[in-house]
Amino acid sequence: MQPSGIPGAAVGAGRRFAGGAALLLRGIGLYVRSPGLMLLGVVPALISGTIFVGAYALLVFFVDDLAVAVTPFADDWSTTARSVVRVVAMLGFLGLGGLLTVLTFTAVTLVVGDPFYEKISERVEQRYGGTPDAVEVPFWSSLRRSAADSIRLVALAVLVGIPLFVAGFIPLVGQTVVPVIGAVVGGWLLAVELVGAPFYRRGKGLRDRRAVLKADRPTALGFGVAVFVCFLIPLGAVLLMPAAVAGAALLARRSLGQPITEG
Template sequence: MGQLKTTGSEFLLGLRLLGRGFARYGRNPRLLLLGAIPAVITCALFVTAWIFLIIYIDEIASAVTWFADDWSDFWRGLVEFGAGAGILVVAALISALTFTAITLLIGDPFYEVISERIEEGLGGTPGAVDLPWYRTLWPNLVDSVRLIALGIVLAIPLFLLGFVPVIGQTVVPVLNAIVGGWLITVELTGIPFNRRGLRLADRRKLLRANRAMALGFGIPVFLVLLVPVAAIIVVPAAVSGATLMTRRVLGLNIEDRPVPDPVR
């Protein structure tokens, strides 16, 4: 019971850190504009892709269930429905992860500024490695590709489960949110971790030790990213929240520094 209570508290802490990220990001109009630019570009690309997917989902589902062409109308329709649902679930997982990765790559200089501003207000970045953004672009790209590849690998069994009636439409979306939330949290914390010279393995190790908090942060981000237009605000705000989470797992201050009284 105590373990369950602790897990619940950590999950809620992750949710609160996300909320605080939104609050900090929203208080600065210049950061609002700065963070929206790369997200708008990525959003336009993904909205176009989803429009085509939804238009042709019936044809795609029919093509991947070719083996059921000779079945009765009821069973063929049921299998095609499950395939269509599975394709959309997998597409949602891959889209949310790749949207975040592509937006972060496009906007790396922008989001680096946002994350650094957050840390400056909390006392700075201990252990910071001062490298220009173009020196960190390649390592960030490699880490993003590794995460996307992992997401695709994990999406395969979810896709296959989508063929199972009931389970494919109930259990699979829940698993999808958990997997997607975890991967997105690992992705979003890349900026503050990389600024300290810490790579993907370091992120995963520290976040695994705080798994409930990471899921409490990442699952809501994943769900909101399913609404493409909302992603314009969500990604930069989540970068702000991920900066707070990084400081939390590293044992650093996440509260505002007190303003000293003026000298009389």
């Protein structure tokens, strides 16, 4: 019975993953139907986006020099071998930079735009019956906790990103498996980060978010990976940040067993 159960479990996980990705689409739908409120969320995203786009552009400009700096062992190799290893190094830097840019952009933007995104998240939940057992959290307390959680998540992303960068030098694996792992790790961290506002309204912190999302990890990953991929698209992070916040409110409700159908 065990072998026959494995495909069924995989199919079920795949469906939940797709269901999580669909929550981002629903968030986009809410964005389109409430442009006045949602466009407020673009303002902090635009400010952060300008900074991070500039930083990533600098990385692209200097990536060749960085690749040379980390591969001195290839100086005496043949031209072809040296070029290959340095191209791999450049791709590794760009991949690591992309991962950290997406995650730090989200963390900084959520902190900078905390009042806007809190309002968006709260308005979404009102559509589906409000927030059960809501607690009143003072603004400055919420901001401090959000900033502290974001710093911890970004630090974790750095710790994970460095081994992925090193693994990027492994032929084939570094160009196929490593980017997938990066998207999965980045997606998970984004999901944990984006559901912060609805969990804070319920008096739940970072540890609670992780525990609740782990109970249905495929759904959380589906949502987070979809957001991660969209944020890699030029201007995607700026334009879709409010929609991601709206979708995260739906993810939080689903993960907590609360309705996400209007009625």
